Amino acid sequence: MSKKGTLAFYWAGSCGGCEVAVVDLDEMLFDVLEHFDIVFWPCAIDTKYDEVEAMPDGSIDVCFFNGCIRNEENLHLAQLLRKKAKKLIAFGSCSHLGGIPGLGNLSSREETLDYVYHQCASMNNPEKTVPETSTDAFGNVLHLPRLGEDVKALDDVVPVDFYIPGCPPPLEVIKAAVLALVTGDIAHAPSVLAPERTVCDECKKERRDKAVSRIRRFYEGEIDPTRCLLEQGFLCMGPATREGCGAACPSAHMPCTGCMGPPPASMEQGSRMLSALASMIDVDHEKVANTEEMQASLEEVRDPAGLFYMYSMPKSIIRRRHEE
Amino acid sequence: MTESAFEPKIVGFLCNWCSYAGADLAGTSRIKYSPNVRVIRVMCSGRVDPLFVLKAFEEGADGVLIAGCHPGDCHYQSGNYKTQRRIHVMKRMLEQYGINPDRLRLEWVSAAESTRFAHVVDDMTKTIRALGPSPLGGGDRHE
Numbered sequence: 375m376s377k378k379g380t381l382a383f384y385w386a387g388s389c390g391g392c393e394v395a396v397v398d399l400d401e402m403l404f405d406v407l408e409h410f411d412i413v414f415w416p417c418a419i420d421t422k423y424d425e426v427e428a429m430p431d432g433s434i435d436v437c438f439f440n441g442c443i444r445n446e447e448n449l450h451l452a453q454l455l456r457k458k459a460k461k462l463i464a465f466g467s468c469s470h471l472g473g474i475p476g477l478g479n480l481s482s483r484e485e486t487l488d489y490v491y492h493q494c495a496s497m498n499n500p501e502k503t504v505p506e507t508s509t510d511a512f513g514n515v516l517h518l519p520r521l522g523e524d525v526k527a528l529d530d531v532v533p534v535d536f537y538i539p540g541c542p543p544p545l546e547v548i549k550a551a552v553l554a555l556v557t558g559d560i561a562h563a564p565s566v567l568a569p570e571r572t573v574c575d576e577c578k579k580e581r582r583d584k585a586v587s588r589i590r591r592f593y594e595g596e597i598d599p600t601r602c603l604l605e606q607g608f609l610c611m612g613p614a615t616r617e618g619c620g621a622a623c624p625s626a627h628m629p630c631t632g633c634m635g636p637p638p639a640s641m642e643q644g645s646r647m648l649s650a651l652a653s654m655i656d657v658d659h660e661k662v663a664n665t666e667e668m669q670a671s672l673e674e675v676r677d678p679a680g681l682f683y684m685y686s687m688p689k690s691i692i693r694r695r696h697e698e
Numbered sequence: 699m700t701e702s703a704f705e706p707k708i709v710g711f712l713c714n715w716c717s718y719a720g721a722d723l724a725g726t727s728r729i730k731y732s733p734n735v736r737v738i739r740v741m742c743s744g745r746v747d748p749l750f751v752l753k754a755f756e757e758g759a760d761g762v763l764i765a766g767c768h769p770g771d772c773h774y775q776s777g778n779y780k781t782q783r784r785i786h787v788m789k790r791m792l793e794q795y796g797i798n799p800d801r802l803r804l805e806w807v808s809a810a811e812s813t814r815f816a817h818v819v820d821d822m823t824k825t826i827r828a829l830g831p832s833p834l835g836g837g838d839r840h841e
Binding site: 480640641642644645646648649651652653655665668669672675677678679680682690691692694695696697698 | 748749751752753756769779780781782783784786787791796797798829834
């Protein structure tokens with residue numbers, strides 16, 4: 375690249391973990407800065423929104439966008455950055471699939487506000503204050519963005535060129551994506567910039583019979599560190615999750631929670647995991663009594679939607695809770 | 699349009715070896731049953747990926763019926779047991795999504811049980827008619 379490109383980072387509805395993942399690039403950040411000037415990054419440099427608005431359309435070469443679309447401000451910035459950026463990249467689970475905030479789609483906007491500001495045990499709010507979109511403060515009117523009805527992923531509101539999955543994206547996946555962007559040796563857009571098999575393919579634990587005799591909560595019993603967690607009854611999302619993390623969680627004897635999203639062959643993550651799990655439950659078919667045993671075992675999946683769609687609710691087929 | 703004009707739209711996944719044959723027998727025996735079910739033949743009830751069920755609801759089905767061989771009779775040994783487990787979890791998942799779990803039904807219908815098939819379809823149609831259109835925009839009002 376003869377001339378330096380321009381780069382923007384933005385955080386929408388996110389926790390800030392994706393920014394830390396960028397900082398984790400360490401000295402590779404210097405290599406990135408050799409190729410790009412950073413023009414917008416609220417976490418690190420002081421560029422105001424109206425300065426971004428004043429930039430010519432298409433003047434940002436690459437924009438990494440993390441976080442879901444949860445409020446009006448998120449939506450506005452998504453639309454603005456789509457106009458200004460040549461390549462818009464959804465960075466991390468929230469912008470890719472809605473992420474953990476996406477579970478908010480199991481509640482209505484009002485329920486969420488009521489719980490957070492009134493019901494939550496750690497909340498002390500005797501005046502029953504809730505956020506308003508505008509408020510009078512010492513003679514000035516201050517504005518807050520309105521919380522949306524539901525949580526959306528970035529590509530629900532604007533077209534996205536590439537996706538870097540993960541919560542936060544694994545270092546190796548970010549490095550490979552940055553390298554692909556710099557060299558121009560990149561897949562056709564839109565595509566997910568991560569390997570295509572499942573976490574199980576990367577996992578080093580020993581698999582024997584692909585059977586689960588009893589589903590166990592994480593605190594129940596000891597873990598055999600050498601064996602497949604799912605076979606031991608711990609609900610690991612490995613079979614329904616894209617690889618790229620090096621099976622980081624299972625390697626630390628924690629079940630995979632599915633942050634990399636579904637592998638390319640499946641439309642959505644939850645149905646794939648449900649299908650895999652049901653096939654693995656090992657009960658004696660011959661005995662009718664085992665129907666109850668099977669049901670009791672599956673009751674241990676206490677929160678199926680929350681477990682199977684922990685990071686991908688807004689991109690699941692049903693998307694959100696409906697009112698019957 | 700008025701509520702009484704609501705015709706439930708039910709997607710029925712029937713296994714090739716038992717339930718589809720049972721439905722076929724209901725037809726050749728000229729048994730009358732509700733015309734609300736749209737039958738899709740699958741090789742085994744175990745072939746019904748949870749994805750199919752979610753997709754059916756998303757596209758406006760008011761109910762999804764899955765019918766397979768009786769326990770012990772599965773042509774592939776254990777397909778129906780696997781479906782049974784999936785449906786058990788799916789019903790709870792649908793509830794979390796705000797969809798009444800009675801909209802999803804699993805039944806065992808053998809190749810000889812034509813009257814049972816007719817009864818299941820009639821009964822399910824009745825149940826769903828009482829529930830009303832699916833919250834995802836179901837109903838047969840556009841045809």
